[in-house]
Amino acid sequence: MKSFFYFLFLSLILSVSLVFSFIAYISVDLPDLEQIGNKRVSQSTKIYDRDEKVLLYEVHGEEKRTVISFEEIPKTVREATIAVEDKNFYQHPAFDWKAILRSVFIDVFYNKRVGGSTITQQLAKNSFLSSEQSIIRKAKELILALRLEKKYSKDEILALYLNQIPYGGNTYGIAAAAQTFFNKDVANLTLGETAILVSLPQSPTYYSPYGLHKDELFLRRDYVLDQMKKSGFVSKEDGEEAKKEDVVFAPQSAGIKAPHFVMMVLDYLTEKYGEDMIENGGLKVSTTLNFNLQQIAEKTVKEGAESNFNLYKGRNAALIAEEPETGQIVALVGSADYFDVENEGNFNVAAQGLRQPGSAFKPFAYLEAFIKGYTPETVVFDVPTEFTTGKPEECPALVDFNNDNKKCYHPENFDNDFKGPISLRNSLAQSVNVPSVKTLYLAGLDNTLELAKKFGLTTLEDKSRFGLSLVLGGGEVKLTELVNAYSAFAQDGTLHKQSFILRVEDGKGSALEEYRDETSQAAEPQYVKILNDVLLDTKARSGLFHASLSLTVIPDYQVALKTGTTNNYIDAWTMGYTPNLAVGVWAGNNRREPMERNGSSILAALPIWNSFFKEAIKNYPPETFTKPESSVAEKPILKGDYLFANQIHNILYFVDKDNPRGLVPQNPENDPQFYNWETAVLVWAKNNLPNFESYNKSKEYNYSTTNEKIFSVKIETPSGGSFIKGTQKITAKIASTLPVKKIEAYINQKVVETKNGDFGKDFNFSMSVGENNFDLQNLVKVKAYTDLGEAEDSVIVYK
Template sequence: MPIPALKVKSPQSWKNKRSYPSDKLIEKRRAAFSFGRNRGDVKLKVPKRSGYFGRSDGSSVLKQKILKPLLKLAMFVFIFIVIISSLVFFYYSSQVPTREEFLASTEGSTTKIYDRTGKVVLYDLSGDTNKTWVPLDQIPEYVKWAVISVEDDQFYAHRGFDFPALVKVGLHELFGIGPRRGGSTITQQLVKNALLSPEKTYRRKIKEMVIAYQVEKKFSKDEILELYFNVVPYGSTAYGIEAAAQAYFGKSASQLDLAEGAILAAMLKATTYYSPHGSHLDELFDRQHFVLNQMVKLGYVNEQAAEVAMERQLEFKKLPQSIKAPHYVLYLKELLAEKYGEEMVEKGGLKVISSLDWDKQQIAEEALKKGVEKNEANYGAHNAALVSIDARTGEVLAMVGSRDYFNQEYDGAVNVTMRPRQPGSSFKPVVYAASFLKGLSPETILFDVVTKFKTDIEGEYEPHNYDDKEHGPLPIRKTLAGSLNIPAVKTIYLTGVENVLNLAEKMGYTTLADRSRFGLSLVLGGGEVKLIDHAKAFAVFAQNGQRHNLQYILQVLDKDGKVLEEFKAEDNPGEEALEPQVAKKINSILSDDSARAYIFGVG
């Protein structure tokens, strides 16, 4: 609205302003340009164009032809990933199970393990699983906190998955940074055990995380924990805390004490390996101590209570007597769990044809029983172990891990064939074989006279023969056949401990890695070896230097009869661990009855 009495007249000069050069200006610029071309001393200044798209150099063309399409492609890929991720998220989110579906997940076909004929059932994992639902408020607090402490200490803080833990797992897997660890939360374990296959793929992991996130939205934390304690597998047919308490301690879950609860929590890392019925009780109790220390660290129990629990002597409920060759079968279960996963072994309906010869196994058990009775009466020795293998193929035909698996007084459940023990003089053939590789022979003369050796490990070392006698100059054939100690020590001294250890590793020994522990006494059994390794190494002699990997499984079929794996002897041709001529020389000495007669008599 105009102000009264104020007259303003706009010149509106903008209407008449021309936005292009006048004719005179154009003519002037033409003349200047023409003049500059003819004279060469006058140059018309042309202003440079500015702005991103105004440049006319090569980089402008490059950016327009390459950069712009790349930006468009990147935007398209980003949108595509977002759409696919959203579809995957919503698809997996629709698969969140109900409480009843979680319970039904414990059902499955049982695995059966047979002897090599496929007729004798060594172990049938079927049985009545205790399906009694245990409310969370009936599970002792320390049992709950034991599991949370070691499996998922951030359980009440995360939303289904622990992102920092996943980052640490990724750093270790991709770059080797930090210790190896698991990244699955209790919720993820619940989902994995109930719904997913044991395969380890990124697709399954993504599905697991999405469903775990939705489970957290559908159920409260206490509801998730209650579900977990009622369906988590504890090995064999023990699904849930109640079944585990009955299977391993013969009591209800509500009656478990701190030591027992920590044991069950410790088992969850690998239920077959850490089974109280298996051969790794020492490792199980080590892990129990770890669980208790974690509880102390997080403030769930005090140090005094943890120490009392660590010192408590636990008694485990025995396996049913129906199991045959228990040491062998339980080790075989470990192998299957490593290859196919705990879930597949426990409820995948596998049919396993083992390498075990049931007739030979029975003979072995009877022979060992008689041998123990004799040694117990004569020497006070209470235990023994035996293993038999087919040297041609590496198949394990018989395995007796102790005098009686069910005898707790002498730790019968421990599989002594898998434990390091001193081999005594039976290690001498390995040393002599190494000496032959260095140039000695069965005819080489050694003086069997008392000798002092100065070593870095033993200091002054003076070995003696078992009969405390000296026999003078003898060929190696007789010193080995007569198992004399003094010549044996001289042999390892001449050969070199390192050379002996090198050969031992080639022959299959797995317990001699820390070489700083071994000196000249190695030849007399100063290095602990496993019986199973010892048998494999002696099979190298029997096969003229060829070493075969041990075989425990002949065939595995799934519940539908599909062959998952099958062993064929031609697939295990072996590899040379020892020169054939050296192996033959050792065999010749060990089978030479006349060479040993001067010590042991004929026959």
């Protein structure tokens, strides 16, 4: 007997030793408590609209997850989970021995597996272990569960569990599940929706609402509600009402809204923060997108492209809407259908496409002309004109439109009609080609390209590629940049850096970046105001739009507008803006197939623009443009009088193209374009002026022999909107019919240089100013005096 108890004692000691040895063995590679607490949980990056109410897209790696605190998890979610997963969760230590015995009994006698694991055990398994069925894995699960219970409170364990369990596919955690299956925040779940989500973790694939067992899912939902009633979490009435809910699941799709916009945002985020941070860092991205306007834009572009395809064989379109006061993009559609892979619908024409802007580029040339001193009333001649010079044998001054020599350049107008004398106002508003080419020449190709660069166009750097055809859209631009430039027009020349991000937060809610308005003055406000005054002139543009004029008018709003069409009708554009909204539309084909000839910008792009703009502008109060200050030019040709003193000539006869308000050229024929322009004008005059022989009979017209007073100052350096660095040279060209006696230079209304003397009638002023004389923004002014008056010029520059 004594030997038996001794043997029993040794067996007990050995068994205990084996148990502890087993526990020690399997605990070697288990994570310690600190590893459990610091385990990294991947979180999805979420991209929202500007109000943070619409989730545009969720970016995730292998797991789509949103971590929320215990307090943010609705009480009904916590109670439903406890009711079906672990009724005694708040009473047991880490495991429920009754549940384990019950599970073993059913497994042995009925060969049927039922769950016996507590919520803590499930958390341990899902977080750190595989799903293999073995004694070792189960033992590890129990040890980890005990450690979890020792380190964390019950509330913390429940929160960890609800943030990590799988709900199907790559959706992990209750917050991500609410978005995936119901497209709503977890706080807004109904009782019935809550019961459905709590039903999923038992078998996510089997119970998937997008699978073949939807009926079984609803039975499982009813079971969850019944268990909640038994546990006292809901009343019988509430449970039965929840069973009758009309549950609507979110469509199973790519889960992306505003796809072209979102992909543009993702490109930016990935480049700045890296792929791993985007997929796993849990960034919260608030964008500038107005989702209501975005929906209008998508509908408008889709319907417009469908109409264009039926009418003109143009199957695609793009649209951008921007708020000029901030530079923030509020709507962007890159193609008619992002998911139309066959027609490259996922290509973002708005942000990635390089397209010729056609006449939509003309305002830059006209603005540069206004800066030089030309006026909207200035007259040029819309007549057949050869712009290639020095090759009279190949490209004669008398245009032959059958001459297809590629060395020659004699553009035609859209309507194949020539209007004769026309003001810059009407030629721009009606988008007349020949006067626009002449305006580019007068403004200067290099100057115009430099001005376009100041307005944010970055794709026209190689000046050697361009000639006078640039003004008809000979260079490629991006719609994003063109809209941003037109937004600067709307702000009288102030360019706000374009933005599509309001705020980016990391997974802990700390701000990584926030929107900051960055501005630059691309041109002096006075000249941009002149340009706006032309582009919003409905009467002036009526000669182009005719029956479509109503599409350019928005009741109660002043709208400036410009259209454009490229050669062969490949690209069509409409750019329109008020002081608080700028919208650009492109229409055409992704693969650059030409539209049918009548598919011009008026017919292809304008209806899309109008359809969107008239709805979108309702979100903004009516706002008027600031009128330009009155300025009277002395020369008749700059005031619209092209027959003054019985003279009929092209404009180069009366003005130095680089100083139009200065003295009349003594030898205008020295200008390389003069002969061709003059020949074309005289041919027109002969055919259209009665008594043509009576013109140009007197001696050559000279302003100095009349009472006409010429007095002008033109600052040549620095140019408006430029930046000062180091010592700055200030130069100005002064022209006068009377001797200049005094010259003053000002920086921010303070005189920095005074010169007295007899400077003659044509003088080049020059001086240098140290950098310490300049502030961040500066008004540079040069003023000249004669015995009878004064004249001045000024520019804005930055330090």
